[in-house]
Amino acid sequence: MNFSKVHMMHKERDPLNLRSLPLVEPLEDGWPEIKNSLLQENRRQRILRLAGGSLAAAAVITLSVSLFVQQPSPSPQQQSPLQSATQSIPATATLDSLIALSQQLESGIRSYRAEVGGMPTDSLIYQVEIEDLIAQVDDELSVRPDSTQLWSQRVNLLLDLSQLYENQLRRDYHRMASL
Incomplete structure (x- = not known):
């Protein structure tokens, strides 16, 4: 074999002549620093999210407590028909008191209807x-207008209805x- 032929074969295997380059150790890579900086950034973001969430929760709790505490208790003149109705029911209700209570609840329900407007489907x-x-x-009351039991049942249903509107x-x- 002649030398030029060997040289050509050698070049074909290493066309860029990379084997003739000196061997050099690679420099230290920067991946550990990149990894540390990414971990630090993730920690910082996690702490900020946790602090922000905690601050928001504290604000919601503070607002809720302040709204709950600041609600005035109704004065005797401002009592709802339901409260005044339940307070005025005697243990043995007479027919006249049940009729008066029924009328009072009906007027309260009329005022509730004006205030409420629309209701969700389940409440409706x-x-x-x-x-x-x-x-x-x-x-049934049109047939038996003197029935205390029917008037009592009517008052209870009106109480339920007014409670629904109050809720x-x-x-x-x-x-x-909350807005």
């Missing part, structure tokens, strides 16, 4: 069912207060 279903029951009791007003109030 209960409202319609209670009103249907009141209509059935009214039909909706309370939900609306809390929803508005």
Whole structure:
């Protein structure tokens, strides 16, 4: 074999002549520093998120407590019909007191309807069912107007209906207060 032929074969295997370069050890890479800086940044972000979440939770709790504490207790003139109705029910209710209580609750429900406006579907279903029951009791009362039991049942249904409206007003109030 001649030398030029060997040289050509050698060049074919190493066309860039990389084997002739001197051997050099690689410099220290920067990956450990990059890894440490990324871990530090992740820690910093996690701490900021945790601190921000804790601060938001504390603000919500403070606002909730302050709203709950600042709600004035109703004065005797400002009592809801439900509260005054339940306070005025004697153990043995007479027919006249039940009729008066029924009228008082009806006027309170009228004022609630004006304040509430729209109701969610689940509350609306209960409202319609209670009103249907009141209509059935009214039909029976047209036959037996002196029945204390029917008037008592009517008052209880009106109490349930006014409680439903009060709960909706309370939900609306809390929803508005949370804005």
